[in-house]
Amino acid sequence: MKKLYRDLSPEARASYGITEDGSEESWVYCLTCGRAVPQGDCVVGEDGRLECAYGDCRPTSASHASTDLRAWDTLAQEQGGAAAHWPEKPEWGRRYPLRDADL
Numbered sequence: 001m002k003k004l005y006r007d008l009s010p011e012a013r014a015s016y017g018i019t020e021d022g023s024e025e026s027w028v029y030c031l032t033c034g035r036a037v038p039q040g041d042c043v044v045g046e047d048g049r050l051e052c053a054y055g056d057c058r059p060t061s062a063s064h065a066s067t068d069l070r071a072w073d074t075l076a077q078e079q080g081g082a083a084a085h086w087p088e089k090p091e092w093g094r095r096y097p098l099r100d101a102d103l
């Protein structure tokens, strides 16, 4: 059984957390598969980082040992107009292409 972010103690959350508030309800975006997931559902990785919650998500290159997660709201700001249609609360399982992604 994989350990999830929501199972962590407050102290552990402080080191694993991706979003500023560290809430398990706040959303993170996976750069590897382009989908969003509540932080609480993210898997606690062996390398000390959180990993994508989607079971079919795999790092695409050897340079990425694990999946790459970002805070949803921070990333939306960085993406600017390309993320103008991004909702405050994303949908589970939906892909949200990035500005730089090949569409």
Ligand SMILES: [Zn+2]
Pocket (backbone or CB within 6 Å): 030, 031, 032, 033, 034, 035, 052, 053, 054, 057, 058, 067
């Ligand atoms: Zn992913």
